[in-house]
Amino acid sequence: MWREYSHEAALRILVSDRATARAQLEHLLEQAASVHISIRVIPFEREGFAGAASAMTYADGPVQKLDTVVRDGPHGASFIDAEAQLGSYREPFRRVKATSLDPQRSRDFIHRLTKEL
Numbered sequence: 599m600w601r602e603y604s605h606e607a608a609l610r611i612l613v614s615d616r617a618t619a620r621a622q623l624e625h626l627l628e629q630a631a632s633v634h635i636s637i638r639v640i641p642f643e644r645e646g647f648a649g650a651a652s653a654m655t656y657a658d659g660p661v662q663k664l665d666t667v668v669r670d671g672p673h674g675a676s677f678i679d680a681e682a683q684l685g686s687y688r689e690p691f692r693r694v695k696a697t698s699l700d701p702q703r704s705r706d707f708i709h710r711l712t713k714e715l
Contacts, residue, residue, distance in 0.1 A: 603654070603694045606641045609711055620715040623708050630705050638698035639707045645697075656691050 609626075612619050630637040655668040667678040667687045678684065699707060 603638050603640060603691075603698055606639060606707075609639065609708065616715045620712050623712045623715070627705060627708055627712070630701065630708070636701050637704055637708070638695065638701060639704040640694065640698045641707065654687070654691075656687065 609623065626637060629635050654670075656665065657668065658665040663681065665679070665684050667684060669676050669678065678687065698704065
């Protein structure tokens with residue numbers, strides 16, 4: 599399962615024009631309909647979240663040893679799959695999950711953003 603946590607700022611930044619931004623948000627909504635993808639949004643008003651400086655994705659499944667963290671940074675993506683390193687990401691992801699909207703409310707949030715564009 600892919601778990602993607604997006605800060606509201608990442609969803610609001612216009613990289614191109616409004617039509618492109620709307621298409622990107624609609625694509626996220628299509629992806630969120632998959633049983634293998636969970637998208638959760640952290641709105642501006644939620645407190646207790648730090649770390650919006652870089653995007654991270656936690657890919658996990660039934661075999662924990664195969665979990666992988668993908669971090670996006672200014673020099674590209676890095677894939678982290680060593681158990682010792684993964685351990686340092688599990689707790690921050692638990693905190694992010696607790697801070698974020700649940701998947702349905704996240705989809706509703708993204709849908710509202712598409713209407714604003």
